[in-house]
Amino acid sequence: DAGVIQSPRHEVTEMGQEVTLRCKPISGHNSLFWYRQTMMRGLELLIYFNNNVPIDDSGMPEDRFSAKMPNASFSTLKIQPSEPRDSAVYFCASSLETGQPQHFGDGTRLSIL
Amino acid sequence: AQTVTQSQPEMSVQEAETVTLSCTYDTSENNYYLFWYKQPPSRQMILVIRQEAYKQQNATENRFSVNFQKAAKSFSLKISDSQLGDTAMYFCAFMTGRGGSEKLVFGKGTKLTVNP
Numbered sequence: 037d038a039g040v041i042q043s044p045r046h047e048v049t050e051m052g053q054e055v056t057l058r059c060k061p062i063s064g065h066n067s068l069f070w071y072r073q074t075m076m077r078g079l080e081l082l083i084y085f086n087n088n089v090p091i092d093d094s095g096m097p098e099d100r101f102s103a104k105m106p107n108a109s110f111s112t113l114k115i116q117p118s119e120p121r122d123s124a125v126y127f128c129a130s131s132l133e134t135g136q137p138q139h140f141g142d143g144t145r146l147s148i149l
Numbered sequence: 150a151q152t153v154t155q156s157q158p159e160m161s162v163q164e165a166e167t168v169t170l171s172c173t174y175d176t177s178e179n180n181y182y183l184f185w186y187k188q189p190p191s192r193q194m195i196l197v198i199r200q201e202a203y204k205q206q207n208a209t210e211n212r213f214s215v216n217f218q219k220a221a222k223s224f225s226l227k228i229s230d231s232q233l234g235d236t237a238m239y240f241c242a243f244m245t246g247r248g249g250s251e252k253l254v255f256g257k258g259t260k261l262t263v264n265p
Binding site: 067069071078079080081084086091092095125127129131134135137138139140142143145 | 192194244251254256
């Protein structure tokens with residue numbers, strides 16, 4: 037079975053540019069999560085969707101961040117405009133249902149210069 | 150709000166020996182789930198083990214086992230017969246059992262080094 041697929045694996049861009057991270061969850065999973073990992077703050081949930089509907093976006097840092105899930109097999113996390121402090125590893129994860137383990141993608145390492 | 154504390158930023162162990170990683174958490178809920186994830190240098194997040202709070206029996210997965218003490222809100226991970234491939238960051242995580250709130254709350258992690 038294919039796991040959670042994220043793209044790109046690495047992204048380097050200049051501040052002010054728009055960044056789009058992509059995620060394909062495991063087929064059949066109905067919850068999708070976006071996490072951010074930094075040295076200072078560790079792993080933090082940004083937003084999660086259940087059946088394509090955003091449930092909790094309290095972790096989204098500010099209006100520069102937006103996430104969409106147009107269908108059950110695809111989600112995007114967009115940062116516009118990007119800033120150096122957005123540099124981090126962004127993980128997407130999916131799970132079958134509440135209480136079940138979340139399966140993580142390989143992450144996108146984002147560097148904003 | 151739930152919090153997860155891993156008090157050991159770094160640990161090391163000799164190959165083939167046993168090591169225990171500590172984790173404590175704070176919650177007022179009675180029903181929840183606890184997890185240990187492993188993150189090797191490749192940066193993948195790999196599930197190691199899962200425990201349901203309503204189960205008294207400690208979870209085990211091959212060389213990995215937990216000591217779940219619900220009253221003390223403690224959830225330690227024991228790795229037996231340590232192998233070089235166990236070298237990684239280990240994260241303890243909490244998930245509420247309430248429907249509609251599935252986010253994982255992570256500890257800061259413990260960096261484990263297995264020495265040959």
